Amino acid sequence: MSAPQEKAQRAQALRETLDRYNREYYVLDTPSVPDAEYDRLFAELQALEQAYPALATPDSPTRRVGGAPLPELTPVTHRVPMLSINTETDKSAQGALAFDARVRRALGLETDAPAVEYAAELKFDGLAINLRYEDGVLVQAATRGDGQTGEDVTHNVRTIGQIPLRLSGEAPPVIEVRGEIYMRRDAFEALNARQREAGLKTFVNPRNTAAGAIRQLDPAIARQRPLSFFAYGLGETVGWARPGTHAALLDALAAFGFPVCEHRCVSQGVEGLIAFHERIEALRPGLPYDIDGVVYKVNDVRLQEELGFVSREPRWAVAHKYPAQEEMTRLIGIDIQV
Numbered sequence: 066m067s068a069p070q071e072k073a074q075r076a077q078a079l080r081e082t083l084d085r086y087n088r089e090y091y092v093l094d095t096p097s098v099p100d101a102e103y104d105r106l107f108a109e110l111q112a113l114e115q116a117y118p119a120l121a122t123p124d125s126p127t128r129r130v131g132g133a134p135l136p137e138l139t140p141v142t143h144r145v146p147m148l149s150i151n152t153e154t155d156k157s158a159q160g161a162l163a164f165d166a167r168v169r170r171a172l173g174l175e176t177d178a179p180a181v182e183y184a185a186e187l188k189f190d191g192l193a194i195n196l197r198y199e200d201g202v203l204v205q206a207a208t209r210g211d212g213q214t215g216e217d218v219t220h221n222v223r224t225i226g227q228i229p230l231r232l233s234g235e236a237p238p239v240i241e242v243r244g245e246i247y248m249r250r251d252a253f254e255a256l257n258a259r260q261r262e263a264g265l266k267t268f269v270n271p272r273n274t275a276a277g278a279i280r281q282l283d284p285a286i287a288r289q290r291p292l293s294f295f296a297y298g299l300g301e302t303v304g305w306a307r308p309g310t311h312a313a314l315l316d317a318l319a320a321f322g323f324p325v326c327e328h329r330c331v332s333q334g335v336e337g338l339i340a341f342h343e344r345i346e347a348l349r350p351g352l353p354y355d356i357d358g359v360v361y362k363v364n365d366v367r368l369q370e371e372l373g374f375v376s377r378e379p380r381w382a383v384a385h386k387y388p389a390q391e392e393m394t395r396l397i398g399i400d401i402q403v
C-alpha cells in the first residue's frame with residue numbers, strides 16, 4: 066500500500082529530527098531533548114513504517130545502531146557486531162507478556178508447552194564497551210559506534226580501576242567481554258561540585274558525562290572522571306567453552322574478575338520477569354547509579370541461537386523501560402508547585 070503524502074512527509078521529518086538527536090547524543094554527547102521525547106518520536110516512526118512498509122528507507126534511524134565514530138579516534142571493526150535491544154515502553158506487566166508471547170511464537174511452542182527460562186538484569190544507563198583480552202591481557206577497548214565500527218578507547222579504559230587489565234584464573238586465548246561503562250550518581254555530584262567551585266560548566270547527566278570522558282583523546286581527563294563498569298555479555302571468543310546459559314556466563318565473567326550486578330534473576334516463564342520489573346522499579350530511586358529499565362534475555366544459549374536477530378537487535382532479548390527520569394523530575398517539580 067503506498068502511503069498518503071502527509072504520512073510520507075511526516076516520516077521524512079521524523080527521520081531528519083531523529084538523525085539530528087542521534088548525532089547530538091552519540092557523537093557529541095550533548096542531547097538536547099529528554100530520552101522520553103526521543104523514544105516517542107522513534108515509536109511514531111516505527112509505527113508509520115509498519116503501517117506503510119514503503120516508507121522504511123534502508124538508512125532509517127529505526128534500522129541503525131548508535132552513531133558514526135569520531136574521526137579523531139582510531140576505528141575498530143567489531144568481529145561480532147554490537148547491536149541494540151528492542152524496547153518495550155509499556156509500563157505495566159504487558160511489556161514482559163508481549164516479549165514472552167513473541168519468543169514462544171518464534172520458537173513454535175504450543176500454549177500448553179513448558180515455560181521458557183529467562184534471565185533478567187538491569188539496563189544500565191551508560192555506554193556499551195567491547196573489551197578484548199588475548200591470553201588474559203586487555204589489548205583493546207572499543208565503543209559500540211554504529212554497531213559495525215567503534216572507536217579505540219583503550220587509553221581511557223585503562224584508567225578504570227574496575228576493569229581488569231589481566232583476567233583472574235585460566236584465561237582463553239581470546240575473549241571479548243561486553244558491558245556498560247557508567248558513572249555513579251555520587252561521583253557525578255562530586256564532579257559537578259568541583260566544576261562549580263572552579264567556576265566551570267557543570268555536566269548534564271551521568272550517562273553523557275561517562276560517554277564524553279571515554280571518548281577523550283587525553284587519558285588524564287578520563288582519569289579525573291571516576292567511571293565504573295558492569296559486565297553483561299560476550300563478543301568474539303577463541304578456544305573457550307562458552308557456558309550454556311546467560312546466567313552461567315555472568316558467573317563466569319565474575320570469576321574472571323569483572324563486576325557483575327547483584328540485581329539479577331532467573332525465571333521459569335514470564336511471572337518472575339513481571340515480579341523483577343516491579344521490584345526493581347521500587348529499588349530504582351535508591352540505586353547508586355542510573356538505570357532506564359530492565360532487560361529480559363532467553364537464558365539458554367541454544368535457544369538464543371535458534372531465535373537469532375532482526376535488523377538491529379536480537380530476538381532473544383528485550384529492554385523493558387521505566388519512565389525517563391528527566392521527565393519524572395519535571396513531573397515532581399510540577400507536583401510541588403501545585
Ligand code: NAD
Pocket residue numbers: 086087089090091096097098099100101103104130131148149150152186187188189190191192193194209244245297298360384
Ligand atoms: P538501548 O540503549 O535502548 O539498548 C542497547 C544498549 O543497552 C546496549 O548497547 C547496551 O549499551 C545497553 N545495556 C545496558 N544494560 C544492558 C544489559 N544488561 N544487557 C545488554 N545491554 C545492556 O539502545 P540504543 O540504541 O543505544 O539507545 C537508544 C536509547 O538511547 C533510546 O531509547 C533513547 O532513550 C536514548 N537516546 C536518546 C537520544 C536523545 O536525544 N535524548 C538520542 C538517541 C538515543
